[in-house]
Amino acid sequence: MSYSIIGSGNIGSAVARAFARIDVPVRVANARGVEAVARLVDEIGPQVEPAELSDALAADVVILAVPFEAVQGLAERVADWSGRIIVDATNAIDYTDFSPADLGGRPSSDLVADWATNARVVKAFGHTWARVLAREPGDGRGGRRVLFLSGNHADANAEIAALIDRMGFEPIDLGRNDQGGLLQQFGGPLTTRSFVSQAIGGSNPAEMDLVDP
Known part of the structure; x- marks a missing residue:
């Protein structure tokens, strides 16, 4: 399985660090070219490989961490996404007043699916602050930081949930x-909500409580 991140801003960099923590190679690209991504190699390590945009778009799993208005152009550079997953980590924002963009009531990831022919699109990594995503996934007290995901293809959701789990976070699949x-x-x-999942113990419902670390 090959992975790439398009976008090397706060979210893209945080996800790249999560890959590095589990020693999984990931290609990173942005619109400014390979040189603009090279600093991440120095900061994070050799698991992060600067890539041309065309190479990053060819990965099995492509994580989009770019402004939402750039997504359609990127998705349409690939004629057919069959067999591959796009992880939508973008946020559709109207920057005139920093409000949600008017998408006609549609989920932003469904628009991504319209633009990326035959892609399985999973929404993930975009609901929380980048600085939270960049932290260690454990809370230091036995809990794990929660990352939500959603998508219309259960198999793709399961693959991304497994990746999130491998990164040390607690994946919660919200469905379609x-x-x-x-x-x-x-x-x-x-x-922007940050949740922590903690284990519950007890021999019966009346005794159940958080497990002390």
Whole structure:
């Protein structure tokens, strides 16, 4: 399985660090070219490989961490995404007043799916602050930071949930984009929320409580 991140801003860099923590190679590209990504190699390590945009778009799993208005042009550079996954880490924002962009009530990831022919699109990595995403996934007390995901293809959701779990976070699948996607996209009730999952123990419901680390 090959992975790439398009976008080397706050979210893209945080996701790249998460790959590096588990020693999984990932290609990183942006519109400014390879040289603009080279600093990440110095900061993070050899697991991060600067790539041309065309090479990054050829990965099995492509994580989009770019401004939402750039997504259509990127997606349409590939004629057929069959067999591959796009992870939508973008936020559709109207920057005139920093409000949710008017998408006609549609989930932003469904628009991505319209533009990326035959792609399996999963919404993930975009609901929380980049600085939270960049932290260690454990909370230091036995819990794991939660990352939500949603998508219309259960198999793709499962693959990205497994990746999130491998990174050390707690994946929570919110279901299809017309439900879960609306919850976590910019303006939804889960936007910028940070949750921690902790184990529950006890021999019966009356005794159940958080497990002390």
